[in-house]
Structures are given as structure tokens and as C-alpha cells.
Amino acid sequence: MALRGVAVAAFIVFTTIIFLNIDPQIWGTQVLVTFAIETRNFISTILTVLSWLIGQILGLFFNLGQEEIIQIYEATNTYFAALGFGSVRSLDQAIPAFLSSLYFLGFQLLFLAAILAGILSLFRISGRLTSMCFVSMIGLAMLGAAAPSLAFLGTSTGFFGSAWSTDSFIFLNPEAFFTSTIFLVAIICYIYLEASYQVVYFHSLLEPPSIREEQLRRQLSRLRSDAEREVPVRRDEEIPVPKVLQRMLGSEAFRVMREVIEKKLLRREWLVELEEAHEIRRLNSFVDNLFRVDAEAELTLTARAATPSLSKMAVLSLFSTILRFAGIIIVAYLSFYPLFLIGSIAPSVIIESIDFQFLTEKIIILLLPLCLLFPLTATIISRLRQRGSQSEDTTSQSQL
């Protein structure tokens, strides 16, 4: 429950930050209408260009004069206009307008998807919903970050203000790093992911045993009630046969025919029912006998004994999560502030170079080896353990 609270809080904080920081014009209520109009305008422009192209190509093939080409162009254009796609704008106006409406619509849809997936994941615990919500949040952040680069949007700063992407930030000291808005929002975003997956983990361990137990109880009670049920004898059941046949065949022949039909139609169904009832009774007596002979049978069938203790799980999870976070933050800081490690190793020519001083990509220098170090260590551990188990096998075989 506490973890769920953390996840919800992180989600609310993140969506509020986005809502408050993004250019307000993005929240226009007419985005869908604007998108529809701009799409129509865009198609119209494309068709106008197409009409011009058709005129040019036909003129080239049939050796036509300029006037005839213009006539073709106008005729085609009129035809498209009749379909509702008249030329409105030039291409250099239509494309940015269309992309801008697409951007606003995409942003609103992503925001809606994030809110929807976030709310749904409150009621239905699912890793897929969490991932969906997180991807939507990331999508919003990416679109927000892209806004200042897209001049045609006409937005001032997009999602992130200047404080969010200052060039000098990368050279700040550790204290500035850990108290910066960028770090806090990024860690909140990551906390949402981590806490949501932890909730899924707890749910996957604690929920199935209770469902399993409930299911078994239901199955057993149904088994008991079905075992007591008697299958009705159907020999006397009558199938309606037209009376006209009785007149045609006579009473004795009619009786025999009725019996034949009844046997054919009812016997099969009745036998199936009888067999099912027999199976259920056998299973019931098997289960009764099992519970008599094996005292822990009911416990093992429900797997109740295998349910982990919640308090123990919570304490251990808290410790390991703290350790995990500490690891992630340290590695992130080292990668983000490479001078801390590289400063004493690399030659001053490299450190003082313009590339190293001003390019964001320098993060890769430490991030790549640091991140590869973990899988590499895991692979070494795995190989060593496998070799150890193989040598144990060989030893035990030679002893045999």
C-alpha cells in the first residue's frame, strides 16, 4: 500500500510539473478541429502540386505548349476542388501548419494516455499498464524537449524552461547536482517506475496464493455438491412424434418406432451425463481418501505454506531498494560529472579541449564502461560458477 502511495505521488508530481511548465497554448481546446482543418489543407496543397506535376508530365510526353499545360493543371485542380480539396496555401506554409497541429494533438493524446494508464494502474496492478504510463510520460518529456528546436511551433520555451537545459549545469559541483530541478524531476520519474514495478512484484507473490486457495475451495465445494447429485433416469422421457404417424403405422408399430427414436436421441446424452457423474464421484472419493491419508494435502494443494511473509518481504525490499538507488545515483553522478574521475587520469590536453568542455556527449566516456562493467561482472560470475559446478560433477564422477 505504501509503495502504491509512493508510485501515485510520483506520478502526480510528474504530471503536475509537465502541466505547469509547458507552454499554455498546447492545451488549446480546438486541437482536434485545427488538426482536421490543417490535414485537409495539407492534402489540398499536395494535390495542387500533383496537378501541376500531371500537367508538366503530359506536356513533356505529348509535346504540349505552355497554355495547354496550364489548361490541364487548371482542369485537374478544378476536379480536386470539386472533391473538396481546393488549393489554399503554398507548400512551405502547409507543412509547418500541419506538423504543428499534429504536435499539439500528439501531446494532448500522450498526456491523456499517461493519465488514463496511471489511473488504470491504480486499480489494476499490471506491469504492462505501468510501462504504458511510463512510456507516455517519457513521450511527453521528449515532445516537450523537442519544442524549442521546432521553430514552426511558435512556442516560447516548450516544456523545459532555460533552467532545465542550461549548458553550464554539467560543470556544477555535486551539491548543485543533487539539488537541481533536473535531478529531482528525473529521480521522481524513475521512482515512479521503480515503485510501480515493486508493487507488481509484491502483487505477483502475494495475490496468486489467495486466488489459488479460493479457487480450490470453490472446486472442492462444487465437487462435493456434484458428487451428491443424482443423474435422472431418462428412460421414461418422451419425444414428441407426430400423431399422423400413429394413424399410418398403427399403435403397436408406432410404439416401437417411438422407442427407437427415444433411444437414439436420448441415450447418448444420458450416457455422457452418467459418465460425468461417475467421474465426479470417483474424484470426490479420491480427494476424501487423500485428505484422510495425507494430513498436509489441503495445505499443499492450495500452496498456502509457500506464501511469503509480507513484513519480511517489505523490510528486505526496502533495504535492497535503498542500495539499488544509491548505486544508480552514484553511477549517474560519475557519468554526468566525468571530471571527477577522468580529471586525474586523462592528459590535460584532452580535459582542456573544447569538445570535452562543452559537448554533452562526453557523458558517454564514463557511462559506457561503467554500464558495461555490470554485465561483464555478471558474465564472469556466471562462468566461474558454471566452471565450479562442472568441476564438482567431474570430481563426484571420478569418485564413483
Added chain:
Amino acid sequence: MFSERGRTVLLIGIFVLVGGFAFTNYFLTLLGIFLIVGSVVTSPYFQLTIPLESLLVSREIDKTNFFQGDFIHVKLVIKNTGRSRIDSIRIFDVYPDIFRLVLGKNDLVTRIDAGQTIKYSYILQGTLRGKYTIGPTKFQIHDRLEFRFEEISADNIDEILVYPSYQDARVMESLAAKRRMGYMFGIHRTRQRMGSEDFVGIRRFVSGDESRRIAWKAVARTQKLMVRQFETERNMRVFIILDCGDTMSAGKAENSKLEYAIRAALLLAKAAMERKDKVGLVAWSTSQETYLKPGLGEGHYYRLLDILAAIEAGGEFDLAAAVEFVASQVRQQSFFIILSDCEANRAQLEKGVKLIRGHKHNAVVIAPFGPWFEIEDIYLSPVERALGEAIIYKLLEERRTLSQSFRRIGVPIIDVGPGDILPTLLSEYLKAKKKGVAQI
């Protein structure tokens, strides 16, 4: 290795990081780093906690040999003998597809602390005769966030043997009970002159009759030489030759000709042994050769059950080879009941039948007719039905010529379907018994 979730987080991380570089946005860059590092940071610890040998698994099955349709209780006991806990483990016990899981579940998702033992169980129903294995137990180990997983498998495989259904034998036993109560008296008597058991009646004396059988009172009354006639039961030697070639397994597994033939063989053995007749079995094809010499008693019946349970269809039926083998093992006259669909090589079949007659044995072929078994419980469209009927006519024509050829040798072929294979087989056995063939 990375799970789907782990891969997704890593890829999103890389994408966001690149986005951060592209837009010179440190928020995205930092988030990308968090995601990339978060997806790999625990991998060494996870690798250390994988219980390569520390997970001990034992499976307890309440019975390993049982009849088709019976239930078994499978219990798994798993102990983590290692020093580290397993945060998330999915245990999955493999059982044969043809079995039915009736209660409980064969998988479990849990967490196992160091030194902890967990138990869970499930109930299965064996739906088809045969030799099967339960296991191995497979483990899928995840880290807490399910970013990484590893699959390991224990080598705990248990063999189980499912005998053919005992239902027919139960019906048989109930009939036997009725017979004991006198409802079905005398259906398996053999008329034997000069026997010494039950009195049947009086008839005229013929040359060769023993003088001690003369019924003096009847002689006095009729003024003719009369003898008392007795009825006795003599035991016979029955050999079941079972075709276990490929063609016998066509159709649905539980409705195949082989399954019905095995049920019939089991029922016949039960009926014959109840009457103290010796029953032998030969299950023959180019891929398997199984022989059980004629015998009696409970032990013999269970041996027969074991063999019938383990039979698998494969190869081609070779009647001649089967008969040659039996002839080399048993010199005495026997009654052969051949359970075969007669779809194998015709020359081999004829050669086999001739060999039987050549060794002075009696035989009857009970031939499950393919189409009657294969289209049982299957919905066919009108076109399919018409095609099926055309095939049936063609097969019946072939069967008619084969039947004529066998009849000339003195071995009848009786075509049977799923509904009449059991009564036909029993009736042929009783007919032979009545005739007094292959007596011991």
C-alpha cells in the same frame, strides 16, 4: 539474461539519452542514464543468487502404476540450501499433455529464503494408456523488478505407467457376479463326450462308448442300450496377436484402433483367465516385438497389463514373422485371435495365416475397420462424408477379397467398429471354447 521488461527499459533509456544529446536537454540525459544504469546495476548480484545446485527438488507421486481414468496426487518439495534468498521464482512441473489437471496447479510463483522449504501439489488424471514421464521441474528466476531472468531445470523425471482402462474388466466382473448368482448359467460350457463333470442327459449307445457310462435304469425302461452323457469344461490356450503397426494409430488418440484392440485384448484375457484358460500375447510390428508366453493367474495378468500399457504404434505389422516366432516357442495347438486392421502387406498377412493353419492352430481375425474408428465423433461436411463413403466402399471391396482368400485357408475375418469390437471378440472366444479347440 534480459527479460522483455529489462530490454524495454534499456532501449527506452538509450532512446532518451540520445534524445537528451540531440536536444541538448540534461533532464532527458539524466533520465536516460538512470534507466540504463537501473536496468544493469543489479546483474552481478542477480547472477550470484541463481541457485545452480542449491535448489533441491523432490517429487512424491502417490502411485506410479495406475489404470486409465484414475487420479494421481503429485507433490513437489523444494528446498533452497543456498546462502542467498531467491526473490522471485516461478516453479513449473511438466506433465504429459494428454493428462488432465483436475485439482490444484502445476506451477507456483513464490520467493524462497535461504534454507526455506516449500511444498505444493496437484492432482492429475491419466486419460490414455501408455508409458509417460512427469518432469522435469523447471525454474524461472527473476529479479524483483523482472528486468533479468534465468531458466534452470532440475533433472527429476519420474516414469509412470498407465494401464488400459479397467472399466471393461469391471463390467466383466459384474457379469461374473451375475453368473455366480445363476443369472447367466452355462454360457461357457464345452460339450465333451465321456467327460466326468456335470450330467447333461441320456442318449443311445454308440460303438466306442465306455461301458461304465451305460444308464442301466434307462436301458430297463427303453429296452435299448443307453449311456449317460456328461458335460465338462476343458481349458484352452489362447494367443492374442496384436497388430501394433502405424496404421492402427490413425484417428484420435483415445479412439484409435490400437486403443480399442488393447481394451479388447485386456477384456479377453480377463474373461479367459477367469475360466482358467491360458492366455499369451504377441504384439508385433517391424519396430517392436513383444511376447508373453501363455499363462494363468494374477501375476500373469499384471505382466500382461504392463505389456499392454507400454505398447506404442509404429512400423509395419508382420504377421508371418509373429507366427514364426510363436511357433518356435509353443508347439502345442493354440487358438490365435488376431487383432489387426489388415491394412499391412497383403502377401505377409496371407503367409502368416497359412503358417497358422500349417501348424494346425485355429485362428480368427478381428479386424477393426479403419473408417469406422477414424470418423468417430468427427463432424464431416456433406462433401467430406460423400468422399468418406466412397473410400469406405473401396476399402470394403478390398476387405471382401481378403476375407474370401482367408476363408479359403480356414480363418474368418470379422470386421468390427468401436461399438462391437468387445462383444464380437468375446463371442468368438466363447464359440471356440464351445467347440473345444486348442485344449490344454
